[in-house]
Amino acid sequence: MIPARSAVWRIGLVATTILVSLSVVVLVIGFSVGVGDLPIPLSTTFSALTNRLGWTAIELEPIHEAVIWDYRLSRSLVAAFCGAGLALSGAIMQSLLRNPLAEPYVLGISAGASTGAVAIFILGIGTGAVSLSVGAFAGAFGAFLFVALLSNGTRGGADRTILAGVAASQLFNAATSYIVTTSGNAQQARDVMFWLLGSFGGVRWPELALVASVIGFGLVACLIYARNLDAFAFGDEAAAALGLNVGGVRLQLFALTALMTATIVSMVGSIGFVGLVVPHAVRFFMGPLHIRLLPASAVAGAVFMVLADIASRLLVPGQTLPVGVVTALVGVPFFSAILYRFRSPS
Amino acid sequence: MSVSAEGITWKIGRRAIVDDVSIDVRPGETLGLLGPNGSGKTSLLRLLAGLRQPHAGRITIGGMDLRTTERRIIAKRVAFVEQHAATNASLKVIDVVKLGRFPHRSLFSSWSTEDQTAVEAALEKTGIAGMRDALWQTLSGGEKQRVHIARALAQTPTELFLDEPTNHLDVHHQISLLRLVSKLPVTSIIALHDLNHAAMFCDRLIVMKAGKIATAGSPEEVLTEKLLREVFSVEARIEPSRHHARLHVHYLL
Numbered sequence: 237m238i239p240a241r242s243a244v245w246r247i248g249l250v251a252t253t254i255l256v257s258l259s260v261v262v263l264v265i266g267f268s269v270g271v272g273d274l275p276i277p278l279s280t281t282f283s284a285l286t287n288r289l290g291w292t293a294i295e296l297e298p299i300h301e302a303v304i305w306d307y308r309l310s311r312s313l314v315a316a317f318c319g320a321g322l323a324l325s326g327a328i329m330q331s332l333l334r335n336p337l338a339e340p341y342v343l344g345i346s347a348g349a350s351t352g353a354v355a356i357f358i359l360g361i362g363t364g365a366v367s368l369s370v371g372a373f374a375g376a377f378g379a380f381l382f383v384a385l386l387s388n389g390t391r392g393g394a395d396r397t398i399l400a401g402v403a404a405s406q407l408f409n410a411a412t413s414y415i416v417t418t419s420g421n422a423q424q425a426r427d428v429m430f431w432l433l434g435s436f437g438g439v440r441w442p443e444l445a446l447v448a449s450v451i452g453f454g455l456v457a458c459l460i461y462a463r464n465l466d467a468f469a470f471g472d473e474a475a476a477a478l479g480l481n482v483g484g485v486r487l488q489l490f491a492l493t494a495l496m497t498a499t500i501v502s503m504v505g506s507i508g509f510v511g512l513v514v515p516h517a518v519r520f521f522m523g524p525l526h527i528r529l530l531p532a533s534a535v536a537g538a539v540f541m542v543l544a545d546i547a548s549r550l551l552v553p554g555q556t557l558p559v560g561v562v563t564a565l566v567g568v569p570f571f572s573a574i575l576y577r578f579r580s581p582s
Numbered sequence: 583m584s585v586s587a588e589g590i591t592w593k594i595g596r597r598a599i600v601d602d603v604s605i606d607v608r609p610g611e612t613l614g615l616l617g618p619n620g621s622g623k624t625s626l627l628r629l630l631a632g633l634r635q636p637h638a639g640r641i642t643i644g645g646m647d648l649r650t651t652e653r654r655i656i657a658k659r660v661a662f663v664e665q666h667a668a669t670n671a672s673l674k675v676i677d678v679v680k681l682g683r684f685p686h687r688s689l690f691s692s693w694s695t696e697d698q699t700a701v702e703a704a705l706e707k708t709g710i711a712g713m714r715d716a717l718w719q720t721l722s723g724g725e726k727q728r729v730h731i732a733r734a735l736a737q738t739p740t741e742l743f744l745d746e747p748t749n750h751l752d753v754h755h756q757i758s759l760l761r762l763v764s765k766l767p768v769t770s771i772i773a774l775h776d777l778n779h780a781a782m783f784c785d786r787l788i789v790m791k792a793g794k795i796a797t798a799g800s801p802e803e804v805l806t807e808k809l810l811r812e813v814f815s816v817e818a819r820i821e822p823s824r825h826h827a828r829l830h831v832h833y834l835l
Contacts, residue, residue, distance in 0.1 A: 269794070272587060293776075331671075332672065334669075336670065348638075350625075354781050460689060463684065463687070466677075466681065466684075469669045469671045469673060470664075470667040470668065470669050470679070470681075471667060471668075472666050473628075473633060473667070474663060474664060476653065477631060477633060477657065477660075477661070477662040478632050478657050478681060478684040478685055478737075479652075479653045479654035479655075479656065479657025479658070479683075479684060479685035480653065480654075480684070481653055519672070521674075522675055523672065523674075524671035524672055524677075525677060527675075
């Protein structure tokens with residue numbers, strides 16, 4: 237039915253889109269690597285890269301190479317993967333819960349992660365044996381299990397899942413505040429606060445390896461689920477009537493978003509609004525079909541997060557803002573616009 | 583039998599919404615499901631479509647036991663049109679109709695000629711081919727309903743269940759939709775409120791009351807003045823129409 241020429245045209249278009257998107261991501265990361273107390277030109281960054289790959293042997297200043305390889309490149313790449321993961325999770329949650337305001341944290345995962353991290357940081361539970369990240373990860377999965385059980389093994393439908401997530405957020409935030417106020421000193425409270433707002437400061441290559449594999453796996457998995465997510469457009473009942481195992485698919489996708497979010501939160505703290513803002517913006521351009529929406533969200537999330545990281549280093553000279561502050565400053569106006577849009581009958 | 587239910591019961595809490603219902607529907611038959619609000623029509627349709635599991639009884643479709651058959655296998659031959667299915671995604675009409683091919687496609691299969699043919703035929707039959715690129719949110723209630731029917735037809739079902747499909751439709755579209763469905767070579771079960779439509783387009787009728795079958799049979803057997811008084815609490819006179827051979831219900835003032 238579809239003429240051959242149109243098929244070729246289509247493949248060409250897809251290939252071009254992928255190429256252009258990846259180039260944008262690479263450029264933004266290259267730019268990000270150059271930003272800081274020691275500015276590095278874009279050309280130096282790419283030369284360092286081609287040198288390392290063995291394609292070129294350009295003379296570069298050792299300090300530049302050291303800063304690129306030891307600090308900035310890993311940081312920017314982690315930022316890109318975190319942005320991609322949060323945006324993907326947001327896109328999935330919004331489709332599964334059929335709620336435009338859903339984002340990864342609606343399941344209370346970030347609240348759970350902070351409780352886990354704080355428990356280790358302040359109470360010293362298992363210090364030495366487990367790191368802050370492991371605590372955060374455990375907390376995040378604790379919150380996910382809590383929500384899954386409370387929403388009746390996800391058979392309770394979208395509204396109940398959201399309510400369960402709100403309840404979990406309240407519970408775990410309260411637990412975090414309780415621990416901080418009863419056991420922490422002023423300095424610890426400050427440190428926790430800073431960690432909660434998100435920072436790429438401490439991340440290096442080992443973190444990148446972990447986040448890249450988790451988000452990479454997440455992207456492939458949710459692309460396999462893309463058609464299933466389309467089938468949710470008219471609700472659980474309609475999806476079931478189309479032959480979808482609604483409960484099973486929903487649980488698997490929630491587990492996938494929980495895995496991605498928990499990995500990200502445990503590594504860089506809780507960075508809000510990326511999961512909310514990016515999928516909505518992408519829908520305006522790409523439409524609601526998930527085979528396009530999901531990869532586009534991942535790319536846009538990566539670019540957005542790297543830009544936010546750059547902004548967090550540039551906005552206040554000599555100081556790095558928590559990246560969560562930057563994303564929220566952009567995210568809140570957008571969030572308001574969504575609310576405003578939904579106020580008027582469509 | 584195309585659709586067969588034996589003694590099915592479905593409860594919410596202790597209340598039986600569908601109470602010991604047995605039906606047999608022959609292939610190609612158009613069965614009308616009548617009854618006052620809350621009589622269990624929608625619940626019965628959902629049970630027959632395999633969207634709910636009955637607490638007692640057994641349902642088979644084309645010989646397959648719904649309890650032990652995979653959802654996707656059921657969806658390959660059973661299409662269900664809900665009463666209020668809405669979305670806030672800005673999908674195009676063609677995207678919605680294409681959803682009907684979901685059960686027929688495996689995880690990695692690409693869009694086939696067969697898929698395309700089914701979608702085009704569905705668009706054609708429901709008369710919405712001209713609005714394939716229109717966005718869902720811009721459609722009127724009646725257009726949305728026709729898109730849902732087209733989606734169901736794209737499933738190429740052998741059994742088609744419709745829950746009050748003529749709601750929101752103007753008179754012209756009500757009639758053309760029922761005519762379309764009654765002429766399709768599929769087994770259809772339609773929950774209806776309009777008794778004259780039921781008389782005109784259905785081969786057989788089932789009247790439900792409080793979860794049970796009050797009466798079943800051909801329109802001539804079922805639609806009686808006594809039944810309308812007892813089940814629907816209305817006074818009416820029923821006679822064969824002068825303009826078509828079917829019965830016509832006159833409600834009394």
